[in-house]
Amino acid sequence: MQREFWRLIATGVTTVEASLAVGVSWPVGTRWFRHAGGMPPISLAEPTGRYLSFEEREEIAILRAKGAGVRQIARAVRRDPSTISRELRRNAATRGGRPEYRATVAQWKAQQAAKRPKVAKLVTNQRLRDYVQERLDGTVRRADGTIVAGPVAAGWKGRKMKPQRADRRWVTAWSPQQISSRLVLDFPEDASMRISHEAIYQALFVQGRGALKRELVACLRTGRALREPRARTRNKPQGHVTADVVFSQRPADAADRAVPGHWEGDLIIGIGRSAIGTLVERSSRSTLLVHLPRLEGWGQQPAVKNGPSLGGYGAVAMNAALTASMTRLPDQLRQTLTWDRGKELSGHAQFALDTGTKVFFADPHSPWQRPTNENTNGLLRQYFPKGTDLSRWSADDLEAVARTINDRPRKVLGWKTPAEVFAEQLQSLQQPGVASIG
Numbered sequence: 001m002q003r004e005f006w007r008l009i010a011t012g013v014t015t016v017e018a019s020l021a022v023g024v025s026w027p028v029g030t031r032w033f034r035h036a037g038g039m040p041p042i043s044l045a046e047p048t049g050r051y052l053s054f055e056e057r058e059e060i061a062i063l064r065a066k067g068a069g070v071r072q073i074a075r076a077v078r079r080d081p082s083t084i085s086r087e088l089r090r091n092a093a094t095r096g097g098r099p100e101y102r103a104t105v106a107q108w109k110a111q112q113a114a115k116r117p118k119v120a121k122l123v124t125n126q127r128l129r130d131y132v133q134e135r136l137d138g139t140v141r142r143a144d145g146t147i148v149a150g151p152v153a154a155g156w157k158g159r160k161m162k163p164q165r166a167d168r169r170w171v172t173a174w175s176p177q178q179i180s181s182r183l184v185l186d187f188p189e190d191a192s193m194r195i196s197h198e199a200i201y202q203a204l205f206v207q208g209r210g211a212l213k214r215e216l217v218a219c220l221r222t223g224r225a226l227r228e229p230r231a232r233t234r235n236k237p238q239g240h241v242t243a244d245v246v247f248s249q250r251p252a253d254a255a256d257r258a259v260p261g262h263w264e265g266d267l268i269i270g271i272g273r274s275a276i277g278t279l280v281e282r283s284s285r286s287t288l289l290v291h292l293p294r295l296e297g298w299g300q301q302p303a304v305k306n307g308p309s310l311g312g313y314g315a316v317a318m319n320a321a322l323t324a325s326m327t328r329l330p331d332q333l334r335q336t337l338t339w340d341r342g343k344e345l346s347g348h349a350q351f352a353l354d355t356g357t358k359v360f361f362a363d364p365h366s367p368w369q370r371p372t373n374e375n376t377n378g379l380l381r382q383y384f385p386k387g388t389d390l391s392r393w394s395a396d397d398l399e400a401v402a403r404t405i406n407d408r409p410r411k412v413l414g415w416k417t418p419a420e421v422f423a424e425q426l427q428s429l430q431q432p433g434v435a436s437i438g
Contacts, residue, residue: 006040037205038227122211138172176200240346261335264373270390284421289398
């Protein structure tokens, strides 16, 4: 059961999903994951037929309860009678006062007896342990050797020390791979001063290894308290992106730039959680800038966890601003909108109802699926550089910048401007007898 649990964890599913899939409660699965430091404590390969399996032990327990003898059980499970005799003698439950064979207890006893614990190298080699710990948890020093105290950081609580939310203690903070590789250069003739980076990670994450304190995981760059499966990092749960709004479901005519009315969108971010929304029409390359002013109360009260976003681009504020921008366009020119996976558009279903514009989300880490928007955002950085406060610009200021961008001739448009091509699209929609784009 645990082997199947860890196989599922390796696929990237959550601990709760893996627990329910193998038939245990999620607190049990969470305990398995935390006690193992996020790393499988057992081999994921199925055991060979040399040893009794749990299914065989269940059959032995049933036959034993029916009063079957050793040789009768051996014939039923196709094992040697001496194997059955040793199994009944060694792995029977004895807590009740007399031996009684139960499959679960027998399996647990067999697993405990099969363990071959190996003392960690960092436990037996004090010199190596000091070297590793100094490179992880050493002090930061100036050129003259004086110690730099750094900021006062909160104590380690067994959870991820997120660097963007609080100060972290300043330490040497070499990565395990840097430590492992540097040992070869610092001790070229001493074979005892060798350790793999994986062994260092295990000493940090796995409870009971006894070599390094778990608190030292705060010295790692990520600051995470548990090892995170690689597949899980690639499969971050995003509840607002459902199967019907992924990029692959976008209609084919959205990829054809000959058909107007398909948009790409994103945010450009400034300091202090300021942002500007950008919308670009794929056919004409026409740009709309969405004003996202800060909400009332910004900067006057501390941020509330899970409270309303006052920076201006929370889901509610984003929907209102996007709706105001898109509804100024004719229905035929607001067919679809392809957006990044940001949570600011988690209310896309309501936005689609209000505007008639179907929203689709690009795949993770795939900016090429919104190429026109990415290119335009690069042009806009001339006016809104990174590291500046974008909330100081008014809606009129943004409209002026958008007009400037739209009045630039573009090679891809035959040196026409986006404004001219967009005007041609509007004119074609107003001509009688021209079929509407639906």
